[in-house]
Amino acid sequence: MEKKDEILDHGQDYDGIKEYDNPLPRWFLLMFYGSILFSFAYMAYYTAKTWSIADASGRSANLAWSGARVAAEVREAESGHANFVPPEGDALLSFVRSPGNISRGEALFKANCVACHGENGQGVVGPNLTDRFWIHGGKPEEVLLSIAQGWPGNGMPAWGASQGPEKVHWLTAYVMSLRGRSVSNPKAPQGIEE
Amino acid sequence: MTTVRFDDKIVRMFLFATLFWGLVGMSVGVLLALQLADWRFNFEIPWLTFGRLRPVHTNAVIFAFAGNAIFCGVYYSSQRLLKARLFSDLVSRIHFWGWQLIIVLAACSFVMGITTGKEYAELEWPLDLMVAVIWLLFAFNFFATLARRREKHIYVALWFYIGTIITITVLHVVNSLAIPVSLTKSYPIYAGVQDALVQWWYGHNAVGFFLTTPFLGLMYYFVPKAAERPIYSYRLSIMHFWALVFLYIWAGPHHLHYTALPDWAQSLGMVFSVMLLAPSWGGMINGLLTLRGAWDRLRVDPVLKFFAAAITFYGMSTFEGPLMAIKSVNALSHYTDWTVGHVHNGALGWVALLIFGMVYWLVPRMWNTKLHSIALANAHFWLAMVGILFYIVSMWAAGITQGLMWKEFTADGLLAYPSFLETVTKMHPYYLGRALGGVIFLAGLIMLIINLALTIRAGRFSEGEIQVPEPKPIEHKPSHWHAVLERKPFLMAILALVVITIGGIVEMMPTFLIKGNIPTIASVKPWSPLELEGRDIYVREGCYACHSQMVRPFRDELARYGEYSRPGEFIYDRPFQWGSKRTGPDLHRVGGRYSNLWHLRHLEDPRLTSPGSVMPSYAFLTSGVLDLGHITRKIQVMKDLGAPYSEEQVRHAGRDAKWQARGIADDLRRNGVDVAPDREIIALIAYLQRLGTDIKKGGPL
Numbered sequence: 001m002e003k004k005d006e007i008l009d010h011g012q013d014y015d016g017i018k019e020y021d022n023p024l025p026r027w028f029l030l031m032f033y034g035s036i037l038f039s040f041a042y043m044a045y046y047t048a049k050t051w052s053i054a055d056a057s058g059r060s061a062n063l064a065w066s067g068a069r070v071a072a073e074v075r076e077a078e079s080g081h082a083n084f085v086p087p088e089g090d091a092l093l094s095f096v097r098s099p100g101n102i103s104r105g106e107a108l109f110k111a112n113c114v115a116c117h118g119e120n121g122q123g124v125v126g127p128n129l130t131d132r133f134w135i136h137g138g139k140p141e142e143v144l145l146s147i148a149q150g151w152p153g154n155g156m157p158a159w160g161a162s163q164g165p166e167k168v169h170w171l172t173a174y175v176m177s178l179r180g181r182s183v184s185n186p187k188a189p190q191g192i193e194e
Numbered sequence: 195m196t197t198v199r200f201d202d203k204i205v206r207m208f209l210f211a212t213l214f215w216g217l218v219g220m221s222v223g224v225l226l227a228l229q230l231a232d233w234r235f236n237f238e239i240p241w242l243t244f245g246r247l248r249p250v251h252t253n254a255v256i257f258a259f260a261g262n263a264i265f266c267g268v269y270y271s272s273q274r275l276l277k278a279r280l281f282s283d284l285v286s287r288i289h290f291w292g293w294q295l296i297i298v299l300a301a302c303s304f305v306m307g308i309t310t311g312k313e314y315a316e317l318e319w320p321l322d323l324m325v326a327v328i329w330l331l332f333a334f335n336f337f338a339t340l341a342r343r344r345e346k347h348i349y350v351a352l353w354f355y356i357g358t359i360i361t362i363t364v365l366h367v368v369n370s371l372a373i374p375v376s377l378t379k380s381y382p383i384y385a386g387v388q389d390a391l392v393q394w395w396y397g398h399n400a401v402g403f404f405l406t407t408p409f410l411g412l413m414y415y416f417v418p419k420a421a422e423r424p425i426y427s428y429r430l431s432i433m434h435f436w437a438l439v440f441l442y443i444w445a446g447p448h449h450l451h452y453t454a455l456p457d458w459a460q461s462l463g464m465v466f467s468v469m470l471l472a473p474s475w476g477g478m479i480n481g482l483l484t485l486r487g488a489w490d491r492l493r494v495d496p497v498l499k500f501f502a503a504a505i506t507f508y509g510m511s512t513f514e515g516p517l518m519a520i521k522s523v524n525a526l527s528h529y530t531d532w533t534v535g536h537v538h539n540g541a542l543g544w545v546a547l548l549i550f551g552m553v554y555w556l557v558p559r560m561w562n563t564k565l566h567s568i569a570l571a572n573a574h575f576w577l578a579m580v581g582i583l584f585y586i587v588s589m590w591a592a593g594i595t596q597g598l599m600w601k602e603f604t605a606d607g608l609l610a611y612p613s614f615l616e617t618v619t620k621m622h623p624y625y626l627g628r629a630l631g632g633v634i635f636l637a638g639l640i641m642l643i644i645n646l647a648l649t650i651r652a653g654r655f656s657e658g659e660i661q662v663p664e665p666k667p668i669e670h671k672p673s674h675w676h677a678v679l680e681r682k683p684f685l686m687a688i689l690a691l692v693v694i695t696i697g698g699i700v701e702m703m704p705t706f707l708i709k710g711n712i713p714t715i716a717s718v719k720p721w722s723p724l725e726l727e728g729r730d731i732y733v734r735e736g737c738y739a740c741h742s743q744m745v746r747p748f749r750d751e752l753a754r755y756g757e758y759s760r761p762g763e764f765i766y767d768r769p770f771q772w773g774s775k776r777t778g779p780d781l782h783r784v785g786g787r788y789s790n791l792w793h794l795r796h797l798e799d800p801r802l803t804s805p806g807s808v809m810p811s812y813a814f815l816t817s818g819v820l821d822l823g824h825i826t827r828k829i830q831v832m833k834d835l836g837a838p839y840s841e842e843q844v845r846h847a848g849r850d851a852k853w854q855a856r857g858i859a860d861d862l863r864r865n866g867v868d869v870a871p872d873r874e875i876i877a878l879i880a881y882l883q884r885l886g887t888d889i890k891k892g893g894p895l
Binding site for chain 1: 464610
């Protein structure tokens with residue numbers, strides 16, 4: 001057992017400051033050695049892991065781990081929606097009237113469309129979606145087409161590829177539900193009246 | 195026996211500067227806090243917009259407030275520990291006035307938009323040079339004093355000062371290397387991923403070696419002096435000093451988790467941060483256990499109160515730091531206000547409280563009197579505690595709330611908060627809480643200044659003196675292996691240099707030398723001249739203070755922003771603009787997402803398109819005329835640094851810029867808005883529209 005609180009005699013005078021030479025607390029040493037052990041283990045695990053991923057995917061190892069992680073995360077999340085069968089005709093009509101689909105579409109609209117069509121669809125750069133005028137037609141199939149394929153030449157991006165079929169349908173449901181809604185400062189009508 | 199008289203006049207000068215800049219820096223901080231609570235505090239004055247003012251605050255509190263405090267404390271304690279007057283009064287004075295001049299010039303240049311755009315290293319190259327000169331003068335003064343010491347061995351406080359001086363020199367030089375374009379603009383020699391790595395190696399160690407090691411040194415002097423107790427453990431000092439110096443350098447990449455930085459570097463950054471916990475706590479233990487036996491005095495002595503609290507906060511933030519460096523925690527905390535809270539945990543809790551304790555102790559001694567009012571100092575202590583509490587709790591709540599909101603999905607697999615703005619307006623109450631905390635903390639500082647002013651008025655200043663046997667230094671034989679080093683401070687400095695270089699080299703060299711670390715992408719092309727000008731405006735306005743340009747590989751970020759960012763996309767980015775805080779959304783994939791008209795309206799008045807936004811209005815960019823005077827030189831510098839521009843492109847840079855600007859102005863006119871093509875806002879829009887789009891032009895990734 002080492003002595004506690006004994007003044008260390010270096011024989012110096014540090015402006016009157018004295019020093020003990022107490023032993024380091026045991027919990028402190030455990031913490032330190034523990035963190036070093038953890039670090040070695042982590043790096044070994046990491047190295048083994050990235051090598052195997054990089055081999056399997058042919059991807060360079062530099063971001064293999066991050067890349068594989070996101071792929072898995074997205075795959076798992078989307079798995080429930082893989083078997084979406086696009087509704088047609090009457091099925092489409094009832095699909096776009098379903099309140100559930102409308103509210104799903106609303107979330108997507110708020111994220112992607114408000115910049116050009118306004119917070120409530122009243123129109124900004126893109127046309128007003130609440131009036132009865134349509135440039136490319138206001139039937140569900142036509143609106144679906146506008147959204148999925150876009151009108152890139154006129155400033156309307158295509159959303160089919162980035163959002164996938166199910167989300168484009170939800171968006172259509174929401175856009176259809178906007179018609180006739182009263183909004184403040186709507187953009188002047190464009191296109192032909194239904 | 196001869197009499198050594200210490201140069202305490204210089205200490206007094208640095209002490210006053212500390213208090214003055216503390217007041218300035220914290221006041222600006224309060225203004226910034228108010229700006230985030232209500233955008234109108236930007237006053238629609240370019241000089242006062244958030245992006246330009248933020249570096250004024252960070253630099254003022256770090257390099258002016260903390261910096262002057264370091265010089266004050268180092269000069270006071272070193273003379274006494276070495277039993278020698280500072281080497282040169284003249285060098286000390288040049289050091290003092292040079293540093294103050296740099297601070298004033300820095301503040302002016304930042305509000306004018308002169309900045310390198312690298313956080314905590316925003317100074318442009320002429321000021322960087324001045325910093326280097328003044329810092330080296332400080333180093334010279336310090337080491338020359340060491341050489342004249344009358345105590346053979348050097349005390350632990352001085353080891354920390356040596357470590358600080360050596361490391362800061364290396365950090366500053368390596369991170370500031372840049373090619374000047376003009377007197378007020380330069381491009382770093384590093385680009386993209388490399389720039390990010392160097393910058394955060396610097397950034398993290400600015401915390402480590404400007405806000406930690408020098409203050410640990412000060413703690414080792416002022417705490418035992420004030421408590422009149424021995425240091426708890428000499429061998430703990432040795433162990434935690436060397437461990438800290440060695441380990442700190444490696445931890446930088448924890449600022450870049452899940453970014454386009456290679457995974458292996460991120461992993462290294464994480465494990466070294468975890469290993470830092472124990473050595474950091476070594477400092478806390480040695481500080482707190484030194485106060486053992488003085489606990490009874492804690493109740494009555496405000497100095498000890500401040501010291502005990504400061505050391506406790508040091509322990510807290512060095513626990514929080516490694517925690518946040520763990521990748522899965524960082525996935526939530528990064529880019530949120532949690533980081534801001536963490537910084538202030540250290541800055542207000544550790545650095546500022548230690549400084550307060552130090553000056554409360556110093557002033558009565560230097561002016562040979564008693565502190566004017568102990569009660570006022572105690573009141574200050576409690577105000578400071580309440581201020582910090584408000585600050586940190588608000589930031590924890592804000593950061594965790596916002597981080598969770600960003601990541602939340604509905605059962606249908608959609609973002610629960612698709613509109614980023616919604617997560618911004620939710621922050622309002624927390625931002626008010628933070629501003630309140632700042633005001634309270636600042637009020638405490640004002641009380642300190644009044645208290646010290648009254649103390650000084652009542653006292654009489656005199657320089658300290660001691661009697662020493664002349665002429666020989668006092669000799670002792672080393673009693674411990676480490677004591678051998680303590681007799682050879684220059685050897686110790688070289689050893690410290692070696693120790694800190696290892697981590698930097700191991701982490702940085704591979705990204706510079708091994709091509710596979712940053713795979714190029716064929717479709718990624720250099721910026722057009724107009725876009726480059728737009729980018730420089732983005733840097734000038736400090737948009738990076740609120741916006742990241744780094745989509746991380748998470749499901750929510752893919753859904754919100756698009757494809758995650760690849761290392762090869764940033765190879766022409768000088769400086770990199772990945773950012774560290776998302777007060778606004780990430781902008782890496784904003785190109786093509788909105789129309790030119792939308793950007794124009796949004797930049798001129800963000801509330802128009804995004805009600806409730808806290809982004810400042812940039813209407814002044816519509817009246818500002820773009821200065822194309824340096825464009826040929828800018829493109830030439832980029833070409834020299836490796837961007838594949840042709841001779842033609844360099845020669846016709848100005849013409850090309852005007853041509854592209856006309857295209858955007860025409861588009862705006864078609865949509866009903868007239869903006870002259872020579873306006874700054876056109877260049878900024880050109881840049882925003884290009885951001886993150888090149889990758890889409892190529893084949894599959």
